[in-house]
Amino acid sequence: MLQISHISKTFFKGTQNEKKALIDLSLTLNDGDFCTVIGGNGAGKSTLLNSISGAYIPDSGKILIDGKDVTHMREYKRAKYIGRVFQDPMKGTASGMQLEENLILAARRGESRRLRWAFGKGDHEKFRDMLARLDLGLENRLETRIGLLSGGQRQAVTLLMATLKKPEILLLDEPTAALDPKTAEKVLKLTDEIVHEQHLTTLMITHNMRDALRFGNRLIMMNSGRIIADYTPEEKKELTIDMLLKKFEETSDAISDRLMLGN
Amino acid sequence: MFDLAVSTIAQGLMWSILSLGVFLSFRVLDVPDMTCEGSFPLGGAIAATLITMDVSPWTAILAGAFGGIIAGTVTGILYTKLKIPAILAGILTMIALYSINLHIMGKANISLLRTDTVFTLTQKLFGVGQGAAAFLLPAVLVIVLVLAIYWFFGTELGMCIRATGFNVQMMRAQGVNTDTMIIVGLFISNALIGLCGAVVAQNNGFADVGMGIGTIVIGLASVIIGEVILGVSSFKESLIAVILGSVLYRIVIAVVLFMGMPPNDLKLFTAVLVMIALAMPMIKENLNLGKAE
Numbered sequence: 001m002l003q004i005s006h007i008s009k010t011f012f013k014g015t016q017n018e019k020k021a022l023i024d025l026s027l028t029l030n031d032g033d034f035c036t037v038i039g040g041n042g043a044g045k046s047t048l049l050n051s052i053s054g055a056y057i058p059d060s061g062k063i064l065i066d067g068k069d070v071t072h073m074r075e076y077k078r079a080k081y082i083g084r085v086f087q088d089p090m091k092g093t094a095s096g097m098q099l100e101e102n103l104i105l106a107a108r109r110g111e112s113r114r115l116r117w118a119f120g121k122g123d124h125e126k127f128r129d130m131l132a133r134l135d136l137g138l139e140n141r142l143e144t145r146i147g148l149l150s151g152g153q154r155q156a157v158t159l160l161m162a163t164l165k166k167p168e169i170l171l172l173d174e175p176t177a178a179l180d181p182k183t184a185e186k187v188l189k190l191t192d193e194i195v196h197e198q199h200l201t202t203l204m205i206t207h208n209m210r211d212a213l214r215f216g217n218r219l220i221m222m223n224s225g226r227i228i229a230d231y232t233p234e235e236k237k238e239l240t241i242d243m244l245l246k247k248f249e250e251t252s253d254a255i256s257d258r259l260m261l262g263n
Numbered sequence: 264m265f266d267l268a269v270s271t272i273a274q275g276l277m278w279s280i281l282s283l284g285v286f287l288s289f290r291v292l293d294v295p296d297m298t299c300e301g302s303f304p305l306g307g308a309i310a311a312t313l314i315t316m317d318v319s320p321w322t323a324i325l326a327g328a329f330g331g332i333i334a335g336t337v338t339g340i341l342y343t344k345l346k347i348p349a350i351l352a353g354i355l356t357m358i359a360l361y362s363i364n365l366h367i368m369g370k371a372n373i374s375l376l377r378t379d380t381v382f383t384l385t386q387k388l389f390g391v392g393q394g395a396a397a398f399l400l401p402a403v404l405v406i407v408l409v410l411a412i413y414w415f416f417g418t419e420l421g422m423c424i425r426a427t428g429f430n431v432q433m434m435r436a437q438g439v440n441t442d443t444m445i446i447v448g449l450f451i452s453n454a455l456i457g458l459c460g461a462v463v464a465q466n467n468g469f470a471d472v473g474m475g476i477g478t479i480v481i482g483l484a485s486v487i488i489g490e491v492i493l494g495v496s497s498f499k500e501s502l503i504a505v506i507l508g509s510v511l512y513r514i515v516i517a518v519v520l521f522m523g524m525p526p527n528d529l530k531l532f533t534a535v536l537v538m539i540a541l542a543m544p545m546i547k548e549n550l551n552l553g554k555a556e
Contacts, residue, residue, distance in 0.1 A: 074440075076440050076441070079435065080438050086432075090430075091430065091433060092433055092436075093430070094425070094426040094430045094433060095429055097429060098497070105422060105426050105434075105437055113439065114418070115419070115420055117417055118418055118419045119417075
């Protein structure tokens with residue numbers, strides 16, 4: 001469960017470039033909620049995710065994960081609660097290391113790292129089975145350097161890494177923005193499968209309204225650092241792209257050119 | 264001729280310990296650490312001073328490595344905690360060490376010609392000649408160190424240090440204190456460099472406050488030559504490439520000296536060698552562009 005209450009974040013405070021990225025924002029996700037986030041550029045979507053992950057510390061307000069106050073906890077310390085997938089496929093993996101080395105690093109997320117040989121008995125077989133499930137032909141490439149894989153393969157591996165050790169919260173920052181449509185679809189389907197299977201509390205930013213509607217049980221729309229619409233699971237079922245567009249026109253100054261209708 | 268070949272390879276093996284240190288900072292951690300030019304003479308200074316105080320030459324080597332640990336930790340803290348750019352952090356430590364090394368030795372140069380060193384001890388211990396000892400000792404040392412490094416970077420902790428070098432953001436997301444990883448990585452790197460300084464001083468028969476000049480380029484030359492010859496691949500192969508590169512570098516130096524290059528031009532030669540190796544990708548690209556037109 002994720003509780004965010006009244007957080008604000010301002011960048012470059014007191015200068016001409018002052019930017020209010022988040023303004024008195026509150027949001028509660030219940031266990032197993034899969035919430036998609038839409039909004040134009042500069043709406044504060046990424047700042048919201050980065051505040052939860054600890055990359056930014058909000059100026060005020062509180063963030064609770066499973067009742068524990070993590071507002072001021074260092075990024076690497078709260079990582080034990082959080083699985084993350086970044087927009088850039090390069091950011092989620094160590095490119096010069098082997099596929100299975102990346103997986104073993106993720107398998108110990110949030111644990112203290114000791115002076116013992118990283119691979120244990122059965123790890124290779126375990127990883128091979130997991131990769132076979134992705135259906136990307138990776139199960140026989142355990143020793144391949146990640147840098148040699150395609151963007152889609154890397155993103156699928158990052159997703160696997162984020163959920164290898166069950167996180168309390170899964171944060172996905174436009175995980176498919178850099179992928180071709182076919183690969184993007186595969187990664188999204190996989191995300192949906194894993195989220196349901198592990199009953200993960202998930203927050204996913206997307207620029208694609210169709211995806212925002214297709215996936216998850218909740219949807220929030222952001223504009224200028226605020227949540228301007230928060231649809232409950234019941235409301236979301238009835239939601240259409242036209243309704244979302246209308247809502248945008250009502251509240252935002254202009255629709256961002258990066259918002260895609262999908263088809 | 265055979266003796267010359269053996270002693271050239273021996274020199275390569277001995278200096279490969281320094282190259283391993285440079286490899287760890289520049290390649291594994293991706294931190295351009297200049298501390299090397301201070302931690303190398305620091306190792307030599309500590310070892311030489313201790314030996315003149317009748318401390319065992321073996322202990323003196325460990326003490327040299329320990330000096331490197333402190334130097335690397337200082338640079339690591341300057342870089343990660345005080346956010347000083349890596350190059351500058353290393354240069355600051357290196358410059359500070361110049362004075363510190365003078366303080367340790369009490370003068371600019373300490374001779375070890377009339378005392379026992381690890382090399383003379385090896386001669387006595389195994390009843391071998393000077394040349395054989397100068398080869399055996401570095402060879403055994405390098406094998407032990409490479410195995411230790413390979414083991415360490417395959418442990419949970421070591422793997423996190425390697426991954427931090429590739430992707431800091433990812434490692435924070437995996438719950439790893441990346442500042443600590445960089446500091447530990449730098450102290451291991453400089454421990455090797457300090458240890459190498461302690462061995463080289465005993466091999467040369469003296470420690471000199473200026474013995475660190477150009478060591479960073481020697482280390483880089485070895486690392487790059489190894490990469491060019493063997494290609495960049497797994498960590499295990501990279502370690503072997505560093506050793507091979509270091510030996511090859513010494514052979515190249517021996518050949519050009521044999522062909523009559525004045526020894527004073529050695530550093531110029533090394534710098535140009537590294538320059539060419541670093542510029543290789545650019546040169547190749549330009550050549551290909553030229554062909555396309």
